[in-house]
Amino acid sequence: MKNYLLVHIKTIIISASIIVSTSCASSTNSTITQNSSKPSQTSSSITNQPQVSQTPTHHKTQIVESLSLTASTTVTKNTKTELIPTDKIASTVQPINTTSVNPTDKPTVMQTIPDISFFASNKSQQFLVDFDHIIAGHPHVGQRSPRPHNDAQVYFSNSDNRWLEATDPSDYPPIYAVANGIVQLSDPPNYHYYNVIDHSEYDPPWWHVGYTIAIRVATYQNHNINFLYSMEPYITLHNKPMDFYKDFILVEDNQWVNEGDLIGYMYVPPFSERLSGPKSSHIAFGLLKDKGGTWDVYAPAIFSEQIVEQFANIYRNPSEGWSSTSYGYDWNRGRGLPTGMGWMITGSENPFGDHPLDVLMYDGIIDKTLSGAAQINSLSLGFSEQDIFYSKEGHGNFTSDIITTTTDWKAIAASIGGPTTFNIIFHENSGQIRKTQMFSTRPQQNYAMSISPKINPGQVSFEILDESNWGWAIALAPANSPADMPGTLIPEGYCPPGCPPSPK
Known part of the structure; x- marks a missing residue:
């Protein structure tokens, strides 16, 4: 049973205990040998427990045979930080090979979940969203930076007519699978389409509701590595049903997806629904390790050089400018940073080695030669x-x-x-x-x-x-020169102050 509640710094990260099982044509026993540049520290036993996973009618895909997994030991890192602690992430599971089963009884095709080192030289050609749909962003800002943050983010415009005139989920920005893998969605009482991020301790108190998708894309030392998407429109659903986001998610739990597959849509609200202040509608994303804490994460350096350069251009030069009406304080995390998916990371945040890096863009080796100096124009x-x-x-x-x-x-x-x-x-x-x-x-x-x-x-x-x-x-x-300062043009939103009581 999985309990996925996606979180990033100062919110709630995914908390889970994963035992996966899906449909299979026949029962088989498997032994997996893990190839990694780092020695394995855990051991696991594997058994098959076939179940049926339904394929959604709106998304052509493959039904995946997965394995019920248990682990004898886990590795959890404890990092001292001023950030708000989060619940434990998913329990450790054995990396696996999966077999897709074609409903038309055609021969089965092996699908493999690779070691995380695979992405050092086999970069994804698919970003999680289209670049012409986002207006700003920031990379993973590591623990060696002035103020660390354990995910990357992309931001959307609340004044874009494409979203203001949208009537169906498919009218909103599409979200894509960044790599081949197995979808992981939370089970009740935690809902992937209703994730309350509570800041009731703030003055004034506030909270919002998002939705989440995770894709198991890699393994490392008997742990699954999940690419996590946290969609955070920054609304409370005060005038919408609890399952409003359900139609914005196009995939099912344990469903196999391929790089580039459409997996959902990002709801972008008008200002009248969005929370007041510099709170920008966004998707937080990153690579999280099973059975971990706030900083058991990797910088998401799985994308091609061309994609990273496009991303860097938009986090250094937001398309609506720094005085955008959709501006959020979190945009500042990317201002002036060098090109990369990770900045000032420690060895524990490096997916391709144990050494710290000022910038991570390539394979963890070439990156040693890159300068991490930030530059403000x-x-x-x-x-x-x-x-x-x-x-x-x-x-x-x-x-x-x-x-x-x-x-x-x-x-x-x-x-x-x-x-x-x-x-x-x-x-x-x-x-x-x-x-x-x-x-x-x-x-x-x-x-x-x-x-x-x-x-x-x-x-x-x-x-x-x-x-x-x-x-x-x-x-x-x-002194009479105009000055465009970030955050000065933001329209009034829904709350705070005056937010309704948090569901929590």
Whole structure:
């Protein structure tokens, strides 16, 4: 019995105990030898328990023979983190080969769930969504980053007429299988089409309801590796039935899917339904290990170079701009980051080895040569480029030359990660020097930015303290220059404040 409740940081991650069984033409005993670059630490026994899994009428697929599995030992990593802990993920199971059974009695075809190392050199050519349907994103931000987050995300526009005019699930953005594998959906009392993510401890309290799909795509050391999709429109379903999302899921539990298969649709609500504030409708995705905790995850580096480059372009340059009405604070996780599916990851987050990496895009070996330096473009902080009379970006501590201003002015400063301090040094006509802090970020803070109030003409210089070398940028413009700052154009949503009581 599986209990899948998908979660990512500060929500609920999938919690499960997996024993899978589906239909088979005949009972067979199997012995699996695991090929991996890392030595196996667990052992398992395998038995067959055939059951019937229905194939949905709306999706052509194969019925899959799977095996009922038990495991004698499990490996669970404990990582100290400030993040909210989550429940345990699925129990350890033996990696398996599966046999598809064609309902028309044609010869059966073997289907294999590979070791995770397969994806080091056999990249998926299918992203989880179409790039022209998303407006922003971020990669897996690892435990060596200023503020770690244990999944990647893609974001959708709540003002796109394609979704505002949609009447059926099929009118919304399609979601695809990123690799061959076996669908894993939760069993009651946990529902894959009704996943409550509760933030009642916040002030004001809020919560939302999403839906989830998992695909078993790989194995490692007797553990299954699941590619997880958490669809989070950021709504409470206050005017919709509990099973509203059911029609947005096109696959059944234990169903075999192939790379590129359509598995569901992403519901994108209008602003009137979406929660208030910078909360962007998105899909969180990643590779999660069975029987694990919050950080028993891998950076999802299974995609081709072309796909990763497209993804990086959109997380560095959102298609609606950083001042989009659909902006969410979480967009900042990708701002200025180098191209990759993982950034500043530890060895435990590396699917292709035990070594940490600043960037993960390829096979874990080539990636050792890649620079992880993030870069903020000082000309894109919010001022129009033609209005900027001074700009600078860099890494580490910096003191500028004296800048002479002849008109009232203001500044925008940004930092990739804390702690960082921006000081303005005023050089008075009397020869005196006065220092004022303009902006600072605390330790373990990710991308942040600030705009100064109007400052009088005169001579100034800037002192920037960036001891951790995460990166920073600053730009100056006349005080009357327009400034597009993220989060300032978001329409009012449904709640908070005033959200109904959480179902939990």
